[in-house]
Amino acid sequence: QLPSRVRLIDVGPRDGLQNEKTPVPAEVKIGLVQRLQDAGLQEIEVTSFVSPKWVPQMADNAQVMAGIQRQPGVHYSVLTPNLQGYQASLASQPDEIVVFGAASEAFSQKNINCSIAESIERFAPVVQAALAAGIRVRAAMSCTVGCPYEGDIAPERVAYLAGLLKQIGVQRVDVADTIGVGTPRKVQAAIEATLRHYPIDDISGHFHDTYGQALSNTLAALELGVWNFQSSVAGLGGCPYAKGATGNVATEDVVYMLHGMGIDTGIDLDKLIDAGSYISDFLGRQSHSRVAVAMLNR
Ligand code: HMG
Numbered sequence: 528q529l530p531s532r533v534r535l536i537d538v539g540p541r542d543g544l545q546n547e548k549t550p551v552p553a554e555v556k557i558g559l560v561q562r563l564q565d566a567g568l569q570e571i572e573v574t575s576f577v578s579p580k581w582v583p584q585m586a587d588n589a590q591v592m593a594g595i596q597r598q599p600g601v602h603y604s605v606l607t608p609n610l611q612g613y614q615a616s617l618a619s620q621p622d623e624i625v626v627f628g629a630a631s632e633a634f635s636q637k638n639i640n641c642s643i644a645e646s647i648e649r650f651a652p653v654v655q656a657a658l659a660a661g662i663r664v665r666a667a668m669s670c671t672v673g674c675p676y677e678g679d680i681a682p683e684r685v686a687y688l689a690g691l692l693k694q695i696g697v698q699r700v701d702v703a704d705t706i707g708v709g710t711p712r713k714v715q716a717a718i719e720a721t722l723r724h725y726p727i728d729d730i731s732g733h734f735h736d737t738y739g740q741a742l743s744n745t746l747a748a749l750e751l752g753v754w755n756f757q758s759s760v761a762g763l764g765g766c767p768y769a770k771g772a773t774g775n776v777a778t779e780d781v782v783y784m785l786h787g788m789g790i791d792t793g794i795d796l797d798k799l800i801d802a803g804s805y806i807s808d809f810l811g812r813q814s815h816s817r818v819a820v821a822m823l824n825r
């Protein structure tokens with residue numbers, strides 16, 4: 528029995544653009560967020576409050592958050608790896624903050640410059656402060672099936688991280704396949720490991736399409752009952768600390784698959800394709816969404 532409804536969190540403005548070499552002006556990011564909400568997205572990951580030395584593309588975080596036209600019913604989230612980022616994000620009034628840890632020690636070091644244990648110590652006061660302020664808290668768990676530095680990641684390590692996140696009060700978690708190496712059964716094992724600590728409603732799938740497995744992995748997650756997914760319009764993206772990692776699964780492709788299976792998303796595919804064309808045109812390249820390319824060439 529598959530879920531009858533799926534909620535998609537578009538991470539294009541954040542995960543999608545963070546790795547772009549050409550600076551994308553704040554107005555373009557704001558325009559992208561506008562088009563995503565117009566298409567029916569109810570959750571949008573807008574930006575991150577991280578070091579501008581590490582991720583220059585996200586340096587305009589406050590400007591982007593100030594420029595978006597908030598729509599009732601839409602939730603806007605931002606990444607905050609530490610208290611400094613959390614405090615900087617407050618003026619922007621995010622609906623949800625996202626801390627991001629890794630199931631792999633080496634990736635934790637490369638991405639956020641600390642061990643897994645240290646990351647939990649850094650997240651704890653952030654989580655506590657956000658919850659006290661009535662801001663929702665999500666955590667991304669990177670490298671839940673494979674790591675660019677350590678190779679295969681055992682499900683036990685995912686369970687370990689999920690348990691730590693639960694202990695510090697994180698409300699929901701993303702099971703991320705950062706470098707897209709996962710295949711359906713491995714992704715299901717990572718989700719099952721997470722289920723030891725979080726109920727299915729609080730688990731989302733975050734699949735990168737580097738090896739072309741992301742839609743299959745999405746279907747595998749649906750089979751377990753997962754109904755929250757992150758995806759990126761036009762398949763934008765990649766992580767700066769995961770060499771060769773390409774974008775998230777394209778939101779258009781996920782929507783096409785789900786609608787074809789009779790699963791409701793609340794998203795207007797034509798308007799979503801317009802949003803993808805807007806950003807692809809700006810970047811001067813063809814969309815990575817197979818569905819968008821096919822439908823535009825019809
Ligand atoms: P650090 O160097 O260990 O931090 O960086 P620090 O506390 O020692 O501070 C050093 C400098 O950074 C200081 O500045 C701080 O002010 C500044 P200086 O005195 O040298 O001028 N700093 C900050 N500035 C702005 N905002 C902040 C902040 N914190 C410190 N929040 C830190 C630690 C985490 C900040 C750094 O490693 C960093 O920014 N990393 C970037 C991580 C990132 O954005 N990665 C991409 C997102 S994660 C992802 O894509 C995966 C995901 O999609 C899921 C998946 O697919 O796996 C979520």
Ligand code: MG
Nearest residue numbers: 542703705766
């Ligand atoms: Mg990602």
